[in-house]
Amino acid sequence: MKKERGKMPEGLKIKKKSSDTILDFLKNLFESNQISGVITLNRLSENGAFSNSIISSPEDLKFAVPLYPLMPSNAGGVVGHITRQCPFSVPIAVVLRPCELRALVELKKRNHANMDNLILISYTCPGVYPLEMMRDGKVNQLIDQYWNSIKEISIPQDIRPTCKGCEEFIPYIADITIDVIGNDDPNSTRIVANTEQGKDIIKSLDGESAEIELENERNLEMREKRREARKQLFEENDSEGLGFEGLIKSFGKCVGCHSCRTVCPICSCDLCYFDSRKTEYERKKFESEITRKKGIRLPHDTIFYQMGRMAHISISCVGCGQCADVCPVNIPVSTIFMKVGQAVQEAFDYVPGKDIEAELPVTTYEPEEFVEVGE
Amino acid sequence: MKGAKINHDGDIRKPIINLLKAGLEQKIFDAVLIPMRIPSGESFAWILTQDVDVLDEAYPLPPVISVQGAKALSSLTRLGEADMKIATLMRPCEIRAITELNKLQQLSLDNISLFSIDCPGSLPNDEYMGDAEKGDEDFSSLLDNWNSDRIRDICQICDKFSITVSDIHIGLMAGENKDMFIIPNSLKGEKILEDLKMDTDQDLKNWSSLIEEISRDRKQKREEKWKEVRKEYGRADNLLNFLSQCIACHTCRSVCPICYCRQCYFESDAFKLPSYNYLERAQKKGSFRLPPDNLLFHLGRMQHMSMSCVSCGLCEDMCPMSIPISHLFSYVADKNQDVFDYVAGKDPDEPLPLTIYRTEELEIIPEMYTETHEERERKNA
Numbered sequence: 228m229k230k231e232r233g234k235m236p237e238g239l240k241i242k243k244k245s246s247d248t249i250l251d252f253l254k255n256l257f258e259s260n261q262i263s264g265v266i267t268l269n270r271l272s273e274n275g276a277f278s279n280s281i282i283s284s285p286e287d288l289k290f291a292v293p294l295y296p297l298m299p300s301n302a303g304g305v306v307g308h309i310t311r312q313c314p315f316s317v318p319i320a321v322v323l324r325p326c327e328l329r330a331l332v333e334l335k336k337r338n339h340a341n342m343d344n345l346i347l348i349s350y351t352c353p354g355v356y357p358l359e360m361m362r363d364g365k366v367n368q369l370i371d372q373y374w375n376s377i378k379e380i381s382i383p384q385d386i387r388p389t390c391k392g393c394e395e396f397i398p399y400i401a402d403i404t405i406d407v408i409g410n411d412d413p414n415s416t417r418i419v420a421n422t423e424q425g426k427d428i429i430k431s432l433d434g435e436s437a438e439i440e441l442e443n444e445r446n447l448e449m450r451e452k453r454r455e456a457r458k459q460l461f462e463e464n465d466s467e468g469l470g471f472e473g474l475i476k477s478f479g480k481c482v483g484c485h486s487c488r489t490v491c492p493i494c495s496c497d498l499c500y501f502d503s504r505k506t507e508y509e510r511k512k513f514e515s516e517i518t519r520k521k522g523i524r525l526p527h528d529t530i531f532y533q534m535g536r537m538a539h540i541s542i543s544c545v546g547c548g549q550c551a552d553v554c555p556v557n558i559p560v561s562t563i564f565m566k567v568g569q570a571v572q573e574a575f576d577y578v579p580g581k582d583i584e585a586e587l588p589v590t591t592y593e594p595e596e597f598v599e600v601g602e
Numbered sequence: 603m604k605g606a607k608i609n610h611d612g613d614i615r616k617p618i619i620n621l622l623k624a625g626l627e628q629k630i631f632d633a634v635l636i637p638m639r640i641p642s643g644e645s646f647a648w649i650l651t652q653d654v655d656v657l658d659e660a661y662p663l664p665p666v667i668s669v670q671g672a673k674a675l676s677s678l679t680r681l682g683e684a685d686m687k688i689a690t691l692m693r694p695c696e697i698r699a700i701t702e703l704n705k706l707q708q709l710s711l712d713n714i715s716l717f718s719i720d721c722p723g724s725l726p727n728d729e730y731m732g733d734a735e736k737g738d739e740d741f742s743s744l745l746d747n748w749n750s751d752r753i754r755d756i757c758q759i760c761d762k763f764s765i766t767v768s769d770i771h772i773g774l775m776a777g778e779n780k781d782m783f784i785i786p787n788s789l790k791g792e793k794i795l796e797d798l799k800m801d802t803d804q805d806l807k808n809w810s811s812l813i814e815e816i817s818r819d820r821k822q823k824r825e826e827k828w829k830e831v832r833k834e835y836g837r838a839d840n841l842l843n844f845l846s847q848c849i850a851c852h853t854c855r856s857v858c859p860i861c862y863c864r865q866c867y868f869e870s871d872a873f874k875l876p877s878y879n880y881l882e883r884a885q886k887k888g889s890f891r892l893p894p895d896n897l898l899f900h901l902g903r904m905q906h907m908s909m910s911c912v913s914c915g916l917c918e919d920m921c922p923m924s925i926p927i928s929h930l931f932s933y934v935a936d937k938n939q940d941v942f943d944y945v946a947g948k949d950p951d952e953p954l955p956l957t958i959y960r961t962e963e964l965e966i967i968p969e970m971y972t973e974t975h976e977e978r979e980r981k982n983a
Contacts, residue, residue, distance in 0.1 A: 276846035279893075280889045281890045300849055482920070486853040497871065498865050510680075512682075513678055514633070515685075527677060555919075556668075
């Protein structure tokens with residue numbers, strides 16, 4: 228059973244860069260036959276493309292870039308996709324950002340992912356750049372600046388807005404956590420085992436054993452800065468976020484491509500309600516509607532779709548920001564969803580992906596909620 | 603060819619809106635489906651209305667295609683019978699997509715009057731959203747310069763930018779003069795213009811020859827472009843590299859007017875395989891890309907829609923990774939349609955090639971598929 232973070236502060240300090248340490252122990256795991264595969268971020272080609280990949284041999288780890296600040300797809304969603312039918316029957320190590328890990332947990336709760344035989348490796352996450360910056364290779368130019376900001380415990384410029392405002396950057400249920408932000412020396416690694424399995428794994432690593440607290444000064448300072456940034460982000464989007472007028476203003480330019488749903492790790496329905504027969508109407512319905520209204524928009528249900536998706540996923544929204552990155556008309560979808568998500572999650576006292584045992588609020592009944600709703 | 607001539611004095615919106623208003627007022631049609639600017643100003647949406655005052659705000663030929671018109675018409679007419687007579691005005695590539703969707707039974711033209719219009723091209727959505735005012739200026743200058751490089755790449759090599767299968771066509775190409783032509787293009791169209799008491803006796807030789815000239819020029823550019831495309835993406839490894847930036851959001855599919863499946867095969871259960879399948883595939887190559895089957899998605903989509911692809915370019919315009927995918931798809935579409943001597947959207951009565959069987963095709967196909975890429979290259983050289 229996975230334990231909560233911080234309960235088992237058993238760690239190591241290693242005199243090597245964090246990314247090298249991860250690759251090292253992945254290699255160790257392969258060579259000692261403890262794993263049959265690794266899922267992590269991979270450099271794909273010379274033109275600066277990246278993707279998550281499943282890697283089956285230690286030699287092929289040479290293209291792995293587990294800490295590279297890009298998220299071409301939410302790895303939690305990806306792991307959900309490939310384990311939906313059945314779990315892995317052999318151990319697979321998965322390197323995930325905290326929001327990806329939380330998405331995976333939420334998917335598991337919906338029976339859309341299977342976490343058996345996964346070794347979960349995560350890290351205190353400094354954030355990722357928008358995907359359009361993968362296109363022109365800009366991230367490579369910014370990479371030194373990125374790691375410098377982290378050394379100075381500041382939020383890297385130009386990362387995703389939702390990353391700037393993300394307070395959940397310390398992973399909850401990983402077997403192994405690399406404390407990237409809490410580490411003031413970029414040439415060393417702070418590594419923490421959260422579970423028995425994690426402890427076994429780090430035993431094989433060369434390093435100085437240490438009690439490592441993840442809620443350390445540096446991480447708390449970063450959280451404070453992120454909290455500020457989040458407040459600012461929500462304020463900036465205030466007029467557009469809520470209320471009917473705001474919805475029209477925010478989603479008016481939506482072209483109905485539903486790509487926000489396609490890339491959302493939580494949206495995992497086989498057939499989305501808004502693509503189903505139920506949201507196709509007879510011509511007469513539209514025709515009678517324009518006798519009552521001045522006009523109607525086609526294709527229909529632009530706002531209804533956004534609100535429907537919001538109602539469906541906001542309790543589990545992990546704020547990863549994929550939706551805003553793929554939006555072809557640049558609607559700040561992720562900020563709006565993060566804001567609504569926060570309100571919904573607070574109402575149910577629920578943090579998505581925090582506790583694998585905690586049931587989804589909509590699947591449980593608590594009599595006092597009845598009273599609250601009535602009010 | 604003959605039609606009515608109207609002087610628009612630089613503002614093409616007004617005469618078109620007046621024409622549609624007259625149609626509404628005289629009950630020639632009951633409602634109009636037309637683009638309108640959204641409240642925040644930097645994009646357009648299809649609006650169905652029967653209110654003449656609302657029509658004042660219409661944009662019959664907006665600078666960008668935000669949603670492919672055929673998609674809008676499909677969402678309106680796919681199901682059920684019509685009560686109302688509806689008129690809609692669209693770009694030629696949108697009308698051509700309508701013709702294809704009609705053959706695919708994804709919309710109904712029952713009680714629909716189609717107006718097409720000479721299209722000077724459209725601007726990239728991204729650029730227009732960045733500065734709509736400049737976009738409007740740029741766009742209005744296009745009528746004087748039909749070879750502008752401000753329009754989307756795919757529009758620059760479009761040779762089917764004028765009259766198509768509609769009831770009424772609006773010609774905009776008039777050289778120096780600020781004239782537009784209202785051209786009856788079907789019996790229904792003739793009747794409409796007759797009811798509107800329009801004098802359609804003007805000779806349009808000049809317009810026709812200008813259209814022909816540009817079309818010829820564009821066709822040549824198109825062929826030249828295809829040579830580049832063939833060189834660039836002609837091999838599997840080039841193709842993989844080209845698509846490596848794809849993040850599998852499938853936006854190209856969802857904005858494509860021809861991709862109409864309610865559930866795409868590539869998002870269906872057929873592509874949710876047991877976990878060991880992915881590991882096995884990784885073991886064959888050392889590593890395996892996730893989300894899986896990216897290249898297969900594009901090739902599958904290509905195979906499904908290329909016979910009806912109208913080269914509208916929405917796939918590329920909306921791609922969040924700005925992959926220049928429309929050229930690839932357009933190229934394959936041209937070549938595929940060539941094989942079957944078919945042009946998407948050209949003739950509403952011509953059946954879709956895949957729905958008919960011709961004995962001689964049996965003989966052509968084996969040849970095509972036994973020819974290697976190298977042989978083909980040599981032949982083409």
